[in-house]
């Protein structure tokens with residue numbers, strides 16, 4: 001009981017998940033203390049809105065508001081609808097992906113574009129996008145695994161995410177990195193897949209001026225790995241790591 | 250129009266009566282404007298956008314307000330805040346500073362209070378809320394501002410303050426209770442004629 005009463009404030013400011021909200025509503029029916037407090041705290045929350053300085057409203061505002069409501073109403077409603085439609089963004093990505101990047105899979109390309117645009121997409125968003133792409137792709141694509149990469153030593157502020165995508169019989173690894181220290185000369189970052197103490201190279205990359213980088217790697221058939229490690233290598237063609245490890249799962 | 254109550258005006262808006270909307274504008278624009286300009290930190294362009302959206306919402310979602318559910322003015326401020334925070338958060342999102350999944354702010358319909366009298370002058374209420382806020386601890390004040398005026402979620406605030414979410418949650422509970430207690434005895438008894 002005690003514990004549930006603590007959710008009263010969260011209920012009022014609407015920060016409960018749907019499930020917790022339902023549970024609290026059930027609790028509210030039974031708990032006299034919460035019933036009693038609900039109203040007064042609700043009022044308190046609303047009272048906060050009175051903490052404003054009265055401000056003169058510009059004369060011209062009224063006609064701007066009324067024009068907006070009555071003249072642009074229909075047009076804007078249409079626009080809003082478009083904006084609220086999450087598919088349109090995905091569809092745009094999809095069409096770009098199809099046009100320019102036919103050799104790699106549409107889904108992988110879409111992720112690359114999303115990362116390039118600089119949007120922050122967590123794996124949930126990504127799953128969502130992939131799901132939307134499924135209808136259009138010949139083979140459904142699935143995110144099999146998501147990894148998060150943490151920077152270390154001089155790249156301690158670097159972060160990254162890796163996604164393992166299954167598309168038909170193909171498996172692709174997509175890695176997006178941020179805040180990577182800029183490389184000098186021939187230096188490259190190299191991705192290693194670790195299994196049973198063995199390392200296999202999964203490609204190299206050089207981050208852009210902002211320290212962001214992307215790499216996609218098609219895994220050999222039936223291949224699996226346990227961990228991902230990224231090193232800074234003095235030159236691009238190493239088959240075993242020479243340089244220092246900077247990121248890992 | 251001037252003699253009509255808010256409820257009567259809403260009724261007329263349902264029937265697509267434009268002068269009723271204009272009357273509501275005249276009655277409440279100052280409040281909405283003052284509120285929005287605070288939340289946008291003085292950005293008049295954004296404030297205009299918010300006011301436009303609020304009245305568009307009034308005009309298009311006509312049946313959302315139900316007089317039995319409480320004060321019209323509270324409802325109006327709730328949608329103003331929702332629209333403002335949506336706008337602020339959308340910008341934060343594009344700037345990449347807020348990286349969390351943002352939950353849609355839902356309206357607090359059905360929980361509106363009838364006790365807070367609309368007739369209580371706003372200045373009096375303002376003084377009271379400011380006084381009540383002053384009695385909060387520094388972290389409590391900061392929390393209320395981030396939450397109410399800056400539109401941060403509790404988990405974002407926990408991150409900003411580098412405190413566990415649980416700490417922030419109980420801080421909120423304490424802060425709201427303290428604010429409420431500071432109000433007690435001040436509201437309810439004060440009733441001014443209009």
Ligand SMILES: [Zn+2]
Nearest residue numbers: 004005031034
């Ligand atoms: Zn309770």
